[in-house]
Amino acid sequence: MIPxxxxxxxxxxxxxxxxxxxxxxxxxxxxxxxxxLRSWLGTRWLTRWEKEVDLIVKLAYYGLTTGLAAQTLGEEYTDIWQSTTSGIGVSxxxxxxxxxLPVLSTYVVARLNLRHPPGDSTLGKVRQSLPATLEIAGEVNLALFYLRGVYYDLVxxxxxxxxHSSVAENPDSRPPSYSLLGVLLATRLAxxxxxxxRFRRITADPSKDISGKESQTPAGLNASPEAFLDDRSLSSILSVRDPESKPPIPAEEDEGTILDIRAIPEEIRDSRRCTLCLEERTNGCATDCGHMFCWDCIVGWAxxxxxxxxxxxSISLPQLIPIHNL
Structure with a gap:
């Protein structure tokens, strides 16, 4: 054993x-x-299972390196290795x-909130706040690392x-300091x-604005009125979970158009394909940048x-534009 x-x-x-x-x-x-996977199973399948692919890739990479008590490619590149605070090897x-811990925690929280949206219960609020809590904990740890120089990762x-490193320290050179980054991160966290x-104070007393003064908005008026598409509210449309998991419908059965799809020439129908599912577009939708997709595909992607x-x-769900009859 090496001391x-x-x-x-x-x-x-x-x-x-x-x-x-x-x-x-x-x-x-x-x-x-x-x-x-995209060439074998298509873009739509990959979009739906992207988190699982990311999970498997990380488990494979770290399982074949750290899991086998070997250096990762990054650790080998800088000639460092892991050890405990007592100087012995990692069990x-x-x-x-x-x-x-770092791989499964983020995956489980993300998938749980996506498949089963948190409600208004105490447990639901805790689940909803977990991603932000993990992010803040990581930033606090990173600020401490820049200030102290150890434990880059929270786990x-x-x-x-x-x-520890096998490269001997040079007494004639001073290593670079990252303390300024730690101060900047601490300022951001503050x-x-x-x-x-402030948000908690406004939530507790809605009659006051962010500065603590009485709000000038008349009671009963909503600052952001609900938007409607035909007779449906936009929030109810966007509240549907996992729309891309539904089986694709034939273009001939598209309820979002009055066009006679069968009468459209084949060369024109080929130009109507969605680049996400590689099928002919149904319930067409356009982004701010002008690209068109199936509504379910782009909502799942966004x-x-x-x-x-x-x-x-950059795109956002409320800014997606449903396109009918195209």
Missing amino acids: RYSFPAAQQAQIIRATQRDGFHLFTLKDQTESV QRSRLALIL KRVLGIRY YRLISWL REKSECPLCRQ
Whole structure:
């Protein structure tokens, strides 16, 4: 067994470069996996199961490296490895927790809220706040890392797993400091806390605006009136969960058009295909950037990614435009 004092602690720059390198390899592996699955099963299937694909890719990458007590590609790139605070190697149980906790926690919370929307109960409110809570906890940990130089990952801080390096420290050089980033993150967190406290105060007393003064809006008036599409409210349309999970309907059965689809020439029908499901568009919908998709396809996509799948311009659900008779 190698004593802990035989090797210096990894520097901040080494840990950051290793994390960025692992992120690059994960992105490349996921992109290649999605390309294969898209060619085999189609874009619509991939959009529906994207979170599961991301989960499998991460489990495979870290399972074949950290799970086998080996360095990840990023750790090998910067020549660092994991060890406990006592200087001994990481146990198999800790390695398993190191893989599963960060990957499964975000996946389970996201999928649970998507499949079963949280209600107004106490448990529902807790579930709804979990993603933001995990995000804030990660930012707090990151600010501490930039200030102190250890535990880049929150799970590693909980498990007491540090990084050590085989590269000897140079007494004539001073490692770069990232304290300014820690201060900036702490400032951002303080601003978010103040904004949250103001929001809570407004929620408790709706008659006051954000500055604490009496609101000038007459009672009974809603600042954001409900929008309607024909006789249906937009909120009721967007409240449908997992619309892309419904089986695609033939274009001839599209209720969102009065066109005689069978009478349209084949070359024109080919131009009406949705690039997400690769089928002829039904219940057509246009984004702000002018691209058209099936309504169910683009709503499902926008819930996962707030960008157009073709040009990557930012989109939002309330701004999607239903197109009839096209």
